[in-house]
Amino acid sequence: MGIQNNSAIPASQITRLHELVYELEISQVMTREVITVTPQTSMTEVREILQRHRISGIPVLEHGELVGIISIEDLIKALAGGEMDARVGEKMTPNPIVLSANEPLVLSVDYFNRYGFGRFPIVNEQGKMVGILTPSDVTQGLLKKLEVEYHEEEIRRYRASHIFEDVISDHTSIFLHYIIASRDFKQAGAASRNIKRTLTHLGIPRPIIRRAAIATYEAEINIIIHTDDFGGLITAEIRPDAIIIGALDLGPGIADVEQAKRRGFSTAPDWIREMGFGAGMGLTNIEKCADEMYLESPFGSRTTLRVTIYMDEHLPIGRREA
Amino acid sequence: MKFREIIAIVKGELITKIAKLDMDVTHISAADLMSDVLAFAEPESILLTGLCNPQVVCTAEMADIVAIIFVRDKKPPPETISLAEEERIPLVSTPYSMFEACGCLYQAGLRDIHIPDE
Amino acid sequence: MTNDQTGPLISEKGPVMKLETLARQLGLTVHAGRDALDREVTSGYAADLLSCAMAKARAGSVWVTLQGHSNIVAVASLTEAAGIIITEGVQPDDATINKAQEEGVPILTTELTTFTVVGRLYELGVPGVESLDE
Incomplete structure (x- = not known):
């Protein structure tokens, strides 16, 4: 099945098939x-x-x-x-020899190779037979799952990458808008993950996505750590030529912007540091990812951060390689 | 080096349904500070860390980290595991400390190629 | 290996080194605590979280971290660590250096990452703190 081969596979090329033999349970294909x-x-x-x-x-x-x-x-x-x-x-x-219904499919692949049998009875936790598994069940189960996923992904990609072609205007952009609650570490990163996912579906090159994702995530964390009760907003404007990330909050603002930009400077409390943040690298990181960065934060007032990342070449997004 | 070999070197235990055991890994990043990971980790590297909260997974996702190894036998909470499975990032727990895990992997020939520019 | 030895410590991997030797071998820059460089390093510990370092670092440990703010001196001093290596080119601020001078805690810096520094220390025979417990 090509699953047990020993040649080197970089992470980006691990196929969905490789992953599926680990993810699917025997019960799903028997x-x-x-x-x-x-x-x-x-x-x-x-x-x-x-x-x-x-x-x-x-x-x-x-x-x-x-x-x-x-x-x-x-x-x-x-x-x-x-x-x-x-x-x-x-x-x-x-x-x-039997296999358990809740074992990953990869174990059955191993069993078929090891024992050379054409089938294994499948039992539940009580040892009662609940099904039977043949190599053809494995192949068909994998193919069926791949087909469903491929179809879903195809529709998603088609829809996403055609947005810019289908809409006729002098200037088209997609605007994403996320509300960020103050101190809500449980939700931290949700906006950034959704922005990253959207950019991926639009077929934007990975190095660009990575820069946008890192800048957004640092900005999102900053809002969560530093804002008062009202929290803030994260926005992403996706244009054919650039991605513009915005972070806006209602305060308290930054006392000394130059100081805040210095690597290692932080006003974060200890509990934030213990979570792995607040080491004073946030703004440095954002600046590193940005082609342009605009920060306005009068102390005691609102903070506006705008990060622009240009697409490599000025190609329409819909025509980019996925 | 294969991910499965790395897991063996640190005597690790896989804790997600996502495995990706056959992927080839050449770089490791070791850090507890997430901003450091965001700033310096190589895309497609493995992260060694002592932190277990879901933000580690989120950070890994943003920085294109391909797997996370938790040191000192730390078992992440369920929300970390479910986020990792959603984002397709395998998680491993090793009994070794950060120091020992780095030591073993370095001796096995893995490197990080980050050369600071300051 | 146990902790109650009195003579020169020998780890499983070879003789334990003075901080000065490690500094030379790894090309570290000394920022504070020059007088204490003849301390012997008996183990190593790597963490960026102060609470972890507080719990785990031992007397004679060399602590590898990328934190540069002054609280690291207090932690090193309390745990009687042999010294602190700050990685990735992070420069300790003046407050950190002054405090380290006062407390006699050696602070060394490097452009290398934590992973590489630990790898090199490990190669030179510095064991992790855990191996002292076994």
């Missing part, structure tokens, strides 16, 4: 309706069942408990030995 036989079933009947359903193995249940598995190989042996009147109980492989 066959739930399982045809079963009992130890008393004859081998002749087994042959009919295998033929009728085009399957290669059947779990054997006794009083609802899994006791064995009977496969096409067992049938061939019985045929060769003229033992078609024998009962399943005599010919089956008892105590088959």
